[in-house]
Amino acid sequence: MHGAAVELIKVSKRYGSAVAVDAIDLRVPAGSYCCLLGPSGCGKTTTLRMIAGHEVASDGNILIGSREVGHLPPAGRGTAMMFQSYALFPHLDCLDNVAFGPRMRGVNRDLRRRRARDMLALVRMDHLAGRLPSQLSGGQQQRVALARALVTEPSVLLLDEPLSALDPFLRIQVRAELKRLQTELGITFIHVTHSQEEAMALSDLVVVMNGGRIEQASDPRAVFSRPETAFVARFIGGHNVIALPGRAPVAVRVDRMRLLPAGAAPANGSAAPPATAGGLPLAAANGSLPARVATVEYQGSFVQLRLAAEGLPELFAVIPDDRFEAQPFAAGDAVRAEWFAADAHPLRDTDAAASLAVLEEQNA
Incomplete structure (x- = not known):
């Protein structure tokens, strides 16, 4: 053959x-x-x-x-x-x-x-x-x-x-x-x-x-x-699609997201970015978002947290179990989600939010 x-x-x-x-x-x-x-x-x-x-x-x-x-x-x-x-x-x-x-x-x-x-x-x-x-x-x-x-x-x-x-x-x-x-x-x-x-x-x-x-x-x-669109990033899984008004949409792997208590100093050593009128940080698309823990799910070797962040339909973070045990989070905790710019890559969607809405409708 x-x-x-x-x-x-x-x-x-x-x-x-x-x-x-x-x-x-x-x-x-x-x-x-x-x-x-x-x-x-x-x-x-x-x-x-x-x-x-x-x-x-x-x-x-x-x-x-x-x-x-x-x-x-x-x-x-x-x-x-x-x-x-x-x-x-x-x-x-x-x-x-x-x-x-x-x-x-x-x-x-x-x-x-x-x-x-x-x-x-x-x-x-x-x-x-x-x-x-x-x-x-x-x-x-x-x-x-x-x-x-x-x-x-x-x-x-x-x-x-x-x-x-x-x-x-x-x-x-x-x-x-x-x-x-x-x-x-x-x-x-x-x-x-x-x-x-x-x-x-x-x-x-x-x-x-x-x-x-x-x-x-x-x-x-x-x-x-390197998913090319918001649809691919979300359907394949393992990525956050961060599409904020006025910003080019990016995909960030959930295992590259880092969570800190809301009052902690930024992990990247920079000052906290100023907020816009809508409450979103000015530099949100570059590496930092305020959020609140919605759910905590133990998955054995890791813990998955679903976060609520203004302007995003969903946001996730994955933390190795030993690290979570050393610094646990609970539902309702105010946190800051951070990522390095190198861990984000642009998506070619002209409207990533619309792409995500299509997937939500198909999965409903």
């Missing part, structure tokens, strides 16, 4: 007047693991289905390798799709489920069963080849569905939330198996998920979608460390 690059050029999908995907451009390199990430209704599954050929793009071009495939049926695209429900035939054992695709393509019985056994061995399920789906656990069914998709030797494997039905412990195990298989086979994986953790663990390329558009497409470290 070998992977093929996938390229979308100004691809849109409309259902009547509703726009599900809005003129997106994306290139997934051959042999890479790409995750389409975003909340429900962001367009990620529709994008996957257009690549597969199960939806027809309203506009734009879809290329797999050097071929324009937008006009081709699913079977002519060199892709295979693994569905969220697994969709195994209940009356067929594992071997015949995996051999079903080659059977429909006219492959003779001995060859298709040999290829099916090879695929079951690849996903470490050959010892259960004679079992029916009802006799398998969820994780085992997932592996059989994966073998059935791979037996057709696709250049691109499309996965629609394949881990969502698994319990958290099993999800981690199967996640590792997916990454192992993708690395060994060298084919291109495009995986739809709403789990930030899943996308970070698996992908070479994370594509964050919102409202039918791509907010950011980068490697996982760049998406987490």
Whole structure:
């Protein structure tokens, strides 16, 4: 098997007047693991289905390798799709489920069963080849569905939330198996998920979608460390978006926020900044905000505090447990939240507050 690059050029999908995907451009390199990430209704599954050929793009071009495939049926695209429900035939054992695709393509019985056994061995399920789906656990069914998709030797494997039905412990195990298989086979994986953790663990390329558009497409470290928009910063998590009137919006990692009692000297050694008429410090966007502790949550190795600060919908700080134990805070405490300018980076949103409002509405 070998992977093929996938390229979308100004691809849109409309259902009547509703726009599900809005003129997106994306290139997934051959042999890479790409995750389409975003909340429900962001367009990620529709994008996957257009690549597969199960939806027809309203506009734009879809290329797999050097071929324009937008006009081709699913079977002519060199892709295979693994569905969220697994969709195994209940009356067929594992071997015949995996051999079903080659059977429909006219492959003779001995060859298709040999290829099916090879695929079951690849996903470490050959010892259960004679079992029916009802006799398998969820994780085992997932592996059989994966073998059935791979037996057709696709250049691109499309996965629609394949881990969502698994319990958290099993999800981690199967996640590792997916990454192992993708690395060994060298084919291109495009995986739809709403789990930030899943996308970070698996992908070479994370594509964050919102409202039918791509907010950011980068490697996982760049998406987490340097989110480009307020939406990405908040959806990925681990960041505060500080967007105050008259100031360019910035993202600051929550583990870089430092809390001091309201009357303490600033940790950065500078004098406390003067306040504006609205009560916000003049230099707020540069490193300091007055706030009040709203909630305190113990998380084992760290304590997470949600803060109330005027002009911001939310603000968080994360403090290592040993440091919190040495200087605890309680709900209602007046504090000052500080950060170094080097720990903040600008966002490209023209209206970060509006971006956050969109995410609030989607999560409501």
